[in-house]
Amino acid sequence: MSDTYTDLLLECLVEALQTFAFVAAEPPQGPVPAPAAADLYTLRFQGADSGELQLAAPRAFGCLMAANMLGLEPADAEAAERAQDVIKELCNIITGLWLSRRATVYVPEMGLPSASALPDWDRFAALPGSFTILAEGFPLAARIEETP
Amino acid sequence: MSHRILIVDDSATTRGLIKRALQLSGLEVAEFYEAGHGKEALEQLALHPVDLVLADLHMPVMNGVELTHAILSNPVTAHIPVAIISAEPCTNRLLELRRAGVKGYVRKPCTPEMLRNLVAPLLETTHV
Numbered sequence: 001m002s003d004t005y006t007d008l009l010l011e012c013l014v015e016a017l018q019t020f021a022f023v024a025a026e027p028p029q030g031p032v033p034a035p036a037a038a039d040l041y042t043l044r045f046q047g048a049d050s051g052e053l054q055l056a057a058p059r060a061f062g063c064l065m066a067a068n069m070l071g072l073e074p075a076d077a078e079a080a081e082r083a084q085d086v087i088k089e090l091c092n093i094i095t096g097l098w099l100s101r102r103a104t105v106y107v108p109e110m111g112l113p114s115a116s117a118l119p120d121w122d123r124f125a126a127l128p129g130s131f132t133i134l135a136e137g138f139p140l141a142a143r144i145e146e147t148p
Numbered sequence: 149m150s151h152r153i154l155i156v157d158d159s160a161t162t163r164g165l166i167k168r169a170l171q172l173s174g175l176e177v178a179e180f181y182e183a184g185h186g187k188e189a190l191e192q193l194a195l196h197p198v199d200l201v202l203a204d205l206h207m208p209v210m211n212g213v214e215l216t217h218a219i220l221s222n223p224v225t226a227h228i229p230v231a232i233i234s235a236e237p238c239t240n241r242l243l244e245l246r247r248a249g250v251k252g253y254v255r256k257p258c259t260p261e262m263l264r265n266l267v268a269p270l271l272e273t274t275h276v
Contacts, residue, residue, distance in 0.1 A: 020257035070164050085161030092235035093256045100237035100255075107237045110206075 047108025186210025
């Protein structure tokens with residue numbers, strides 16, 4: 001993926017966090033340690049351009065987001081139950097923003113987001129086009145995998 | 149004046165987020181009803197009178213456009229405005245949505261203020 005599209009993804013991720021969750025994001029000031037438990041969220045899009053948004057997030061960040069947005073305490077069982085759904089919704093928003101801001105005539109159709117355990121954070125963060133930001137102190141890593 | 153709103157989305161969490169955003173927007177809502185897809189929404193509408201339907205575009209069983217068609221083709225519910233809230237960029241589909249009878253559309257991420265701006269004018273037209 002071109003640097004321009006990577007920059008656009010960063011812009012969309014930061015905007016989605018701010019608008020959707022009132023969460024400020026900032027670039028890390030040094031190496032970011034891998035979180036203890038994290039999930040990889042993916043969302044495919046298909047059309048004139050096809051690909052997949054990939055977003056890695058610590059589970060604890062999902063709990064914090066769910067708590068913030070649903071008016072719960074982060075330690076509540078419901079916050080943990082809703083954590084993945086909230087990050088999936090964040091993926092919907094990021095992908096929608098990213099697709100709409102690319103200068104293409106035909107906007108691809110978006111699929112449904114899915115989540116699975118991420119066994120190796122460092123490997124994902126080192127993939128081409130991947131970047132890491134800090135949101136409320138939690139690392140988030142993201143990239144777009146474009147497919148022919 | 150309090151209103152009744154039906155929120156239709158296949159994610160219970162997203163329904164909760166929309167509900168919370170509406171509460172934060174300052175709108176007076178007496179009752180929220182929820183449905184996981186269009187068909188469930190029609191079942192809810194048969195049980196409860198509502199002032200507005202807020203629906204996602206992509207849902208299993210019956211999507212937002214099909215739901216709008218169904219609501220507008222039933223004389224009992226044809227007066228209820230339907231608005232779409234979707235993360236998907238709908239520039240290709242705005243005409244289709246308008247032709248289907250959708251009265252409003254807002255792209256996620258939407259703030260409580262954006263939701264209020266979408267919903268308030270529609271509620272003025274149809275209080276039960």
